Amino acid sequence: MFLTNDINPQKVKVLSLTEKAALCEEIRSLLINVVSKNGGHLASNLGTVELIVAMHSVFSTPADSFVFDVGHQAYTHKILTGRLAAFERLRQEGGISGFPKPSESKHDAFIGGHSSISVSAGLGIAAAKAINREDGSVVVVAGDGSFTGGGIYEGLNNAGRTGFSGRSGKNLIVVLNDNGMCISKSSGALAAYLSQIRTKGYYEAKNRVKKVLGRTTLGKGVSGVVGETKRFVKGALIPENLFENLGFKYFGPVDGHNLEELIFILEHVKAINRPCLIHVKTKKGKGYVPAEENAGHYHGLGANRAPATETLSNDAYSDVFGKEITRLGSEDKRICLISAAMKYATGCNYFAKEFPERFFDVGIAEAHAVTFAAGLASTGKVLPVFAVYSTFMQRCFDQLLHDTAIEKLRLVLAVDRAGLSGEDGATHQGTFDVGLLSLIPGTTIYAPLTAEELRLCLKKALYEDTGIAAVRYPRGIAYNPVGEEPDADYVLYRSEAETYETLIITYGRPVKPARKLLKHGADLLRLVRLHPLPDKVFEIANRYKNVVFFEEGSLHGGVAERLSMRVPGMTARAVEGFVPIADLERQMKLCGFDAESMKEFAGL
Numbered sequence: 001m002f003l004t005n006d007i008n009p010q011k012v013k014v015l016s017l018t019e020k021a022a023l024c025e026e027i028r029s030l031l032i033n034v035v036s037k038n039g040g041h042l043a044s045n046l047g048t049v050e051l052i053v054a055m056h057s058v059f060s061t062p063a064d065s066f067v068f069d070v071g072h073q074a075y076t077h078k079i080l081t082g083r084l085a086a087f088e089r090l091r092q093e094g095g096i097s098g099f100p101k102p103s104e105s106k107h108d109a110f111i112g113g114h115s116s117i118s119v120s121a122g123l124g125i126a127a128a129k130a131i132n133r134e135d136g137s138v139v140v141v142a143g144d145g146s147f148t149g150g151g152i153y154e155g156l157n158n159a160g161r162t163g164f165s166g167r168s169g170k171n172l173i174v175v176l177n178d179n180g181m182c183i184s185k186s187s188g189a190l191a192a193y194l195s196q197i198r199t200k201g202y203y204e205a206k207n208r209v210k211k212v213l214g215r216t217t218l219g220k221g222v223s224g225v226v227g228e229t230k231r232f233v234k235g236a237l238i239p240e241n242l243f244e245n246l247g248f249k250y251f252g253p254v255d256g257h258n259l260e261e262l263i264f265i266l267e268h269v270k271a272i273n274r275p276c277l278i279h280v281k282t283k284k285g286k287g288y289v290p291a292e293e294n295a296g297h298y299h300g301l302g303a304n305r306a307p308a309t310e311t312l313s314n315d316a317y318s319d320v321f322g323k324e325i326t327r328l329g330s331e332d333k334r335i336c337l338i339s340a341a342m343k344y345a346t347g348c349n350y351f352a353k354e355f356p357e358r359f360f361d362v363g364i365a366e367a368h369a370v371t372f373a374a375g376l377a378s379t380g381k382v383l384p385v386f387a388v389y390s391t392f393m394q395r396c397f398d399q400l401l402h403d404t405a406i407e408k409l410r411l412v413l414a415v416d417r418a419g420l421s422g423e424d425g426a427t428h429q430g431t432f433d434v435g436l437l438s439l440i441p442g443t444t445i446y447a448p449l450t451a452e453e454l455r456l457c458l459k460k461a462l463y464e465d466t467g468i469a470a471v472r473y474p475r476g477i478a479y480n481p482v483g484e485e486p487d488a489d490y491v492l493y494r495s496e497a498e499t500y501e502t503l504i505i506t507y508g509r510p511v512k513p514a515r516k517l518l519k520h521g522a523d524l525l526r527l528v529r530l531h532p533l534p535d536k537v538f539e540i541a542n543r544y545k546n547v548v549f550f551e552e553g554s555l556h557g558g559v560a561e562r563l564s565m566r567v568p569g570m571t572a573r574a575v576e577g578f579v580p581i582a583d584l585e586r587q588m589k590l591c592g593f594d595a596e597s598m599k600e601f602a603g604l
Contacts, residue, residue, distance in 0.1 A: 002026060005085045009056040009107075012080055020057065020259055024049045027076055028287045030087065038090050039423055040098050041072035043285035044143070047179050047256070051141070051280060052076040054262035055175075058270060059137060061107040065129075067122040069142040069152070071099035071112025073177070081107035091423035093582035099427060109138075113427020114395065115364040116149025118142045119174060123159045126172045137171045137270060144178040145341055148363025160247025160275050173269055174248065174277045177256065179284040243277045252279025257286060317473040320451045321414050322347025324458055325385060329355050335462070338373055338386045340366045346387035346416050366392050370399035370411070377409040383462055387414040390430025390472065391421070397436055405440045405468055412461045413437075415472035418447070419508050419552040420587045422475070426578035433472060435557025438531045442467035445531040446488065447507040451478035453486040453528060460488050474509055476584075489534045490527050497521040502602060503544040505537075505563070509588065510550045513595035520604040522548075530559050541567045548602045550593060551575070573601055 002019055003026040015023060027049050035042040053076065055066065061081065068074040078096060079087055083105065089095025100108040110121045122140040129136055146152055159172055243250045249272060255261050262280070269276045315323070329335045329351055336358045339348045343361055352359040362369045366388060373384035388396075393415055404411050418430040437443050444465045446457035454473055461469035484491070495518040504514050507527040514524050525540060527533070541547050541563065547570040549560040555574035564570045573592050580590070588594055592601060 003030065003079070003084065007080060007084055008082060009061060009080060012053060012056045017260055017263075020053055024053055024259070025287070027053075027079060030079065031075060032288055034087055034090055035075075038092060040091050041075070042288070044073040044179075045075040046288055047282040047284045047286045048073045048141070048177060049076050049286070050257045050259050050262060051175065051177065051282065052080070054259055054266055055139060055141075056080050057259075057263050058266040059139060062109070063136045065109035065122070065125050065136065065138045066107070067110045067118045067125065067138065067140045068100050068112045069118030069140065069146045070115045073141065073143065074100050074108075074112070077107070078105070081105055091425070091581060093580070093586055095581070097425050097581060098423065099425065111427065113425070114392070116142075116146045116151040118146065119152050119155030119159060119172075121155075122172055122174070123155055126159075126170075129171065137173055140172070140174045141177055142174065144176060144180065145364050147176065148341065149365050150368065156243070156246050156248070160243075170273050170275065172275045173266075174275070176252070176277060176279045177282055178253065178279060179256075179282045243279075248275045248277040250277050250279065252277075253281045254278060256280040256282030315451065315478050316347075316476060317451075317454060317478045318345065318347035318416055318475075319350075320347075320454050320478045321387070321416070321458065321471075321473070322350040324455045325387075325414070326350040326354055328459070328462065329358065332383065332462075333358075334381060334383045336360065336376055336382055336384050338362060338369050338384060340364055340369050340386075340388055340392065342387070342389065342392075342416075346389070346414065348387050366396040367399050370396040371403045373411050374399070374404045374407075374409050377404070377411055378407070383410060383412070385412040385414060385462075387416060389417040389428075390415050390419075390433040391417065391428045393433055394436060400437075400468060401440050405442055408442055408467050410466065411468050412458070413468065413470040413472075414458075415470050417475045418472035419474045420575070420579060420584055420591070422584045422587065423581055425581040429575075429579050430472075430474075431553045431575045431579070433470070434530055434553045434559060437468070437470050438557060438559075438562070440468060443531065444469040444529070446471045446528060447530050448473060448486075448488075448528060449479055449508070449511055449526065450484065450486060451480050453488070454478070456486045457488050457528065479512075487528055489529045490525060490537055490540075492540065493518055493524040493526070495519070495521050495523050497523070500543045500545065502546040502548065502604065503541060504548050504550065504598070504602060505541065505560075506550040506552075507559070508552045509584075510552055510593045510598070513588070513593060513598055514550060516595040517599055517602065517604060520599060522602060522604055527559065531562075533559070533563065537563070538566050541570070546603065548572070549574075550598060550601075552591070552593065571601075573598075 002023040028046060031045050083096055086096045091098045097104055100112045102108045109125060118140045122138045126138045241250050251265055254265050265278060269278060325337060337348055337351045338360045339346060340362055341364045343349050343352055362372060369386055373386050376382040376384040415433055418433060421428045421430055434445060437445050448454040448457045457471045461471050502522040503525055504517055504522050505525045506514050511526050518524060547567050549570060549572040551558050551560045551574040553575055555561055558574055560572035560574055575591055579587055
């Protein structure tokens with residue numbers, strides 16, 4: 001057994017090739033066991049085991065810096081850098097993050113929760129090394145899904161083609177981990193381009209010729225001639241290579257599960273004094289048949305917990321949205337649905353199956369998705385809907401503001417994973433969307449709580465509102481209370497108290513614990529339309545002596561801040577900063593959104 005608690009990069013280096021192969025299998029078993037229990041990203045990590053073992057065989061962190069994009073493929077790196085004992089508490093409160101986290105380990109060079117940032121970050125680290133005259137390489141590992149995002153090309157352009165690269169990019173190595181997947185199958189021209197690159201034969205042929213010629217006296221002379229003509233030969237085999245044209249020396253495709261080949265190519269590239277890109281072909285879910293056969297399903301797993309029992313439906317909010325937009329799409333041929341490489345995760349798969357000609361997966365390119373949607377809307381003949389996680393919607397604020405809102409173009413945002421998001425940690429909390437969206441003129445924001453309310457708000461967003469309309473909902477099973485009529489503005493619950501003493505105002509998940517305060521004499525106002533707030537909300541709030549707001553989002557720019565301007569004396573509790581890793585129930589308590597904490601804060 002090679003995977004022991006004292007495993008570290010130096011011990012990996014001295015293992016034989018056979019021993020390293022055995023280590024890889026032990027790591028795979030650990031990944032399957034822990035992720036199946038704790039949740040997390042399984043398929044992507046199973047696919048990068050040999051690659052990361054090879055990287056630690058050749059390079060030495062933290063002197064050499066590893067930057068992962070997206071960071072959810074870094075589990076093997078964590079295991080090999082002193083965190084094996086803590087790995088059982090992956091994505092658990094007090095445990096280790098599911099993403100690289102510099103505050104967690106000196107071996108994590110850069111945080112990596114969002115996509116397509118790695119080359120820019122890696123080049124920055126390389127520049128810092130150059131400024132400080134430090135040795136060491138910077139190795140960027142980016143999935144082919146990350147290469148569908150525009151940010152990565154800005155980094156490649158800066159690193160490979162400008163004078164800047166001569167000073168700072170010479171020790172930059174980009175590893176393109178090509179498994180043909182984002183979360184679902186990669187789409188677009190880049191995916192097709194990568195599938196067509198076949199230069200491995202050129203490099204193998206070149207090495208074989210050099211070895212043969214090097215064995216003879218005549219051959220040594222001829223070898224120099226071959227070296228002079230390699231550009232001609234390579235040009236014949238590879239007429240155009242995007243990465244070479246951007247200034248990178250390209251190697252690949254390389255078998256991402258062949259340790260010997262990976263180590264050989266990494267050692268070779270380490271000695272080259274210019275930006276290099278290694279194209280590595282891997283299989284997402286490698287070594288675990290269910291994940292190999294359905295990598296999309298095994299991309300991200302939830303923790304192994306019992307399902308919720310307080311609802312009447314087994315559909316998640318994402319499924320409720322997906323089925324409803326499909327139903328509406330069957331009635332209205334103007335509706336088009338857009339996903340940024342999240343077809344299954346956001347429930348878009350139902351619509352994509354029924355109306356493939358009106359479904360667009362743009363890859364991990366949220367900014368492009370919004371401007372593309374604005375282009376659709378500008379014709380006046382299409383109703384675009386963009387389904388996106390709250391945390392990823394942050395990446396397209398400029399496009400929402402300048403490309404969409406200025407011209408009052410119609411765009412519906414289905415904002416998934418709104419609010420606290422649990423074990424994915426700080427990079428994935430959906431607590432900033434309300435504040436950001438409410439800054440954009442002409443925007444309407446809904447926060448439906450029930451499945452039927454989601455359907456109602458979606459219809460209003462499509463057919464009654466103008467400009468941008470966002471329907472935001474949390475992760476998890478849709479709430480379906482018995483006997484509660486849906487509303488698109490607000491719902492007022494009265495306690496048995498006859499006086500207007502205390503009013504609790506909230507929306508989203510805090511509604512459930514807040515309802516327990518009805519028995520303590522507080523009335524409850526549940527908001528559905530968050531922006532613009534209905535005039536009736538101010539009228540109701542100003543009847544009460546004591547008004548308390550609980551907001552599962554940022555206070556600054558949030559609903560509570562706006563409401564307090566017209567409700568004197570109102571107090572509020574909101575999410576402060578970045579919420580640490582914990583399960584949802586624990587995060588709610590940490591933020592003071594459990595019934596007991598809310599009761600105490602409200603003075604009941």
